[in-house]
Amino acid sequence: MVTVREGFEIALIIAIVLGYLVRTGNRRHFGAVWGGVALATAVTAAATLVLVLGLQEASTSAKEAFEGITMLVAVGVLTWMVIWMKRQAASLGNDLRSRVDVALERGSLWALIGLVFSAVIREGIETSLFLVAGAGAAGTGSGMRFALGGVLGFGVAAILGYGVYRGSHLLPVRQFFTVTGLLVIVLAAGLLSNGLRELQDSTLIPVLGGRPWDTDALLAMGSPTGGLLHTLLGYDSAPSWGQIVGYWTYLLGGAAGFVLVRSTPAQIRVAPGALAAGSHSRTQAESINEG
């Protein structure tokens, strides 16, 4: 289950990025994104080895502080992605229903690759350390079965991510950006809560206010379902007031800002004749700044 839930978050980010590339006529950049995934996987394996061999003596609080900081950095990256998606959606006219060939700025491509890279690194190291520790149990047989279970978990996550990717094709372009933008806001809000929790656990920051409720009896954090919701949505059975305020402020503020605030359209260049039949090309052409 650990690799299913951690892997699904990775698969979700990859599905969103690949879906965006498809919807903007940039399928040719798939190779670059998968190259980023492969590189991140290699870096994750190397980093895991270093951590297992070299940092076993690191204090627990240092490890938790590191996790919390990387989670908050991830919130920053995802927030940037949401703002960027908002601008992309604003650039597409209401009447546009088909794919357009949008010339992807070089910086934007590297940013997308960087997003996938960071997601694989962040979740991959955490999961790899758990798999290494678990596979090191006494007895070659049980260790191998555990490792195999971990790999199968990643496989399940990949299948679920593919389902999300395929499903995104069914949405009109503008709705695709809206749905994925809101999905990223939900993920980022959960990461914010989880990041604050790690920093509190590490004692780098104090527990922010009391813990007003405890729902562990209803849905235990240690249960597979609770763990899955913790990873994806930031579920915490006994959150601190700081986590609660941070989570809801980000979620509601981010969603409201994303939906209500009009954004300046991004500077995009549409290839001549690229607009599909059925769209209002005259209106679209007037709103586009040619590069």
Add this chain to the structure above:
Amino acid sequence: MSMSRWGMTVLAAVLLMVVGCTGGTPGEERVLQIMAEQDGCTPDALAVSAGERVRFEVTNKSDQDREIEGIEGMKVEEVLIPKGLTRNIPYTVPTEATLLKLKCYSPAGPSTIIEVRVTDGAADASY
């Protein structure tokens, strides 16, 4: 595939994943109580039977949050035990006789290693 059929398919897949993760019938596990206090956790040793399903019931009576996790290969993910609260951690014991370890600690405070001895026969809670 239409949106509605795709949506139903994804919903079914997610529900299957969630239901499939809920584990076995509740109430079948043997409960092993662990108490986290100001100067450490007790007991410092537990005995379980190979293949047994148990539930660690960890109560934090100290004035700091505590954490508990399996170490040296014991597959128990880190669980936070907020001060004053109790957490239940289900665990399926390996099928081989061995010695496992739980670490019960506060990042800025005392740490206790709880030895969990796995035996082939029926076991009492502690040894």
